[in-house]
Amino acid sequence: MLVKKLDDIRASDRNVVTDGWESARLLLKDDGMGFSFHITTLYAGKESRMHYQNHLEAVYVISGTGTIEDLDSGRTHRLQPGTIYALDNHDRHIVRPETDIVTACVFNPPVTGREVHDETGAYPADTA
């Protein structure tokens, strides 16, 4: 059994901070669960355009509000506590947080922790 605390992860090299978000990787590939689990905060007012070509990802909103635009369908969905979105088709998308949005994120296959630049591939390099 593994037991970890968010505060400890945030103080470690498993916490990644960018201009638009920060992500505490509580479980990574080397934890052997077959998925990774992150608590990610999307900063208010910072638009994030993302496209995970090599992972499926589910994102559950714990707190905060905003929208997600599905660039393939053109549809925009409301994000609020209790909403989950699942990128089951490597969907290209933009998240627009109105407030800070705290999310629980699950990646399959698990993130290793070494592919920060791949994960944020659609970000300008200087913000990653």
Added chain:
Amino acid sequence: MLVKKLDDIRASDRNVVTDGWESARLLLKDDGMGFSFHITTLYAGKESRMHYQNHLEAVYVISGTGTIEDLDSGRTHRLQPGTIYALDNHDRHIVRPETDIVTACVFNPPVTGREVHDETGAYPADTA
């Protein structure tokens, strides 16, 4: 892209209620993510003894407090917001919620939604 709301899941047959907990299955096997994702509330004062022989599970505490006892090691860990435990070895365990504990749970392989009795295999049949 799949987008779902907790309130809708709670009003559907994807919400499972037992004597000790209730679980809203936001993502199940048929959603094709390779994991399942549940928002599970463990009721205050209701001890749950669990042993998932066929799944790995990670549980992140969103709110509430209690303890988890690892029956293999004999150790007891504090549960509070920001704690995650991962049953990376099909660990036998007991959760003792002091308050209602709201958790985000991820199962690998994904739960199908049809194995309620297997999931709660260590519960007396009359509470499941």
